[in-house]
Amino acid sequence: MLSIVVPTFKEAGNLERLAERIDSCLSAVEISYELIIADDNSPDETPEVCDRLTKQYPLRLVLGEGRPRDLSLSVIDGIRAAKHPTILVMDADLSHPPEKIPEMLAQVTANPTAFVLGSRYVPGGTFDRQWSIWRFLNSHVATMLARPLVKCRDPMSGFFMFSKDRVDVARLRPMGYKIGLEIMVRGEFSEVVEVPISFADREIGASKMNLDQQIKYLRHLRRLYLYRFGGFAEFIHFGAVGASGFVIDVSCYYLLQWFGVPHQVARGISFWPAVSWNWAINRRMTFGERERRPRGKQWAEFVIASLIGFSLNWGIYVFLTTYIEFFDQWRLIAFVLGIGVASISNFTLSTFFVFSEKRAR
Ligand SMILES: Nc1nc2c(ncn2[C@@H]2O[C@H](COP(=O)(O)OP(=O)(O)O)[C@@H](O)[C@H]2O)c(=O)[nH]1
Numbered sequence: 032m033l034s035i036v037v038p039t040f041k042e043a044g045n046l047e048r049l050a051e052r053i054d055s056c057l058s059a060v061e062i063s064y065e066l067i068i069a070d071d072n073s074p075d076e077t078p079e080v081c082d083r084l085t086k087q088y089p090l091r092l093v094l095g096e097g098r099p100r101d102l103s104l105s106v107i108d109g110i111r112a113a114k115h116p117t118i119l120v121m122d123a124d125l126s127h128p129p130e131k132i133p134e135m136l137a138q139v140t141a142n143p144t145a146f147v148l149g150s151r152y153v154p155g156g157t158f159d160r161q162w163s164i165w166r167f168l169n170s171h172v173a174t175m176l177a178r179p180l181v182k183c184r185d186p187m188s189g190f191f192m193f194s195k196d197r198v199d200v201a202r203l204r205p206m207g208y209k210i211g212l213e214i215m216v217r218g219e220f221s222e223v224v225e226v227p228i229s230f231a232d233r234e235i236g237a238s239k240m241n242l243d244q245q246i247k248y249l250r251h252l253r254r255l256y257l258y259r260f261g262g263f264a265e266f267i268h269f270g271a272v273g274a275s276g277f278v279i280d281v282s283c284y285y286l287l288q289w290f291g292v293p294h295q296v297a298r299g300i301s302f303w304p305a306v307s308w309n310w311a312i313n314r315r316m317t318f319g320e321r322e323r324r325p326r327g328k329q330w331a332e333f334v335i336a337s338l339i340g341f342s343l344n345w346g347i348y349v350f351l352t353t354y355i356e357f358f359d360q361w362r363l364i365a366f367v368l369g370i371g372v373a374s375i376s377n378f379t380l381s382t383f384f385v386f387s388e389k390r391a392r
């Protein structure tokens with residue numbers, strides 16, 4: 032009672048071996064299944080090969096329509112088309128060993144609320160050691176970035192199984208490659224169970240992973256962090272952007288003086304590149320999921336919000352150090368309090384006014 036969804040793009044050369052290996056290990060233990068090839072209109076022999084395989088195996092071809100090609104969206108097409116209550120997703124290139132499917136199915140059967148993941152990074156799991164240092168680093172960093180979102184060792188894995196009723200497919204909003212991560216984060220699972228796998232490098236065809244996909248992954252991550260941590264994720268991001276603006280501010284301040292500009296004037300000028308930088312990055316990234324509005328007006332609003340923040344920052348410092356003995360002795364505390372209140376004010380004004388458009392989830 033298993034629906035196997037395989038996203039494909041230009042995998043004609045792998046399909047026969049894939050179908051054959053899946054069938055031989057599932058018929059041996061009498062697991063009934065369907066194999067859904069979720070293809071994105073590959074410009075190769077995929078339709079012909081599928082036609083031929085349909086006569087031999089319980090295989091169906093589902094084609095992506097009316098959207099740019101996207102691995103995750105193809106998997107969603109496949110899940111929608113699935114007839115059985117349990118879904119398995121795997122790659123077509125035989126990186127994922129079909130022989131592990133019975134073990135994964137046993138786990139889902141034992142606990143239907145679990146998300147079962149084929150994992151390279153638990154004891155017993157392996158991957159091809161021929162990975163270049165670049166590929167290894169890349170995968171490692173990508174994995175670290177996803178760790179706060181899910182409790183598992185291999186959140187990047189594309190080999191996973193779950194009960195369909197744990198996920199509201201209409202609410203998934205993935206992009207790019209990491210559909211497993213998307214489902215883990217947005218589905219209702221009691222736990223992630225990792226089954227060790229030996230990940231093999233593909234022998235036929237080529238990988239479609241590229242820089243474009245990696246940038247998509249970062250955007251996808253941001254979306255998931257917002258979903259999981261909401262405004263708090265925005266606040267942290269906003270703070271990091273603020274810190275980078277501070278660096279620009281200080282650099283300009285010194286650079287201008289180096290060119291002979293008096294320090295009071297330098298202070299007045301350096302604010303502008305810093306605040307413009309903060310505005311631009313917040314517009315593109317921190318609040319990038321929100322609808323955009325015309326630049327000029329929004330920039331002016333952000334400047335006003337920042338000036339209010341700066342006045343608060345300065346006012347608090349002067350007030351505390353002038354009227355309260357304690358703060359006059361511990362000026363740094365007054366300094367930090369000023370920055371703290373100003374950050375909250377800046378963030379509040381930004382989130383409710385300057386970038387007030389509703390966030391898409
Ligand atoms: N439908 C669909 N499948 C894709 C797309 N890109 C990759 N795939 C499939 O997703 C699986 C994993 O892709 P692969 O290129 O092997 O990525 P890698 O394992 O990270 O190198 C393979 O079965 C690919 O054919 C796409 O844009 N659309």
Ligand SMILES: [Mg+2]
Pocket residue numbers: 122124126233238
């Ligand atoms: Mg692959």
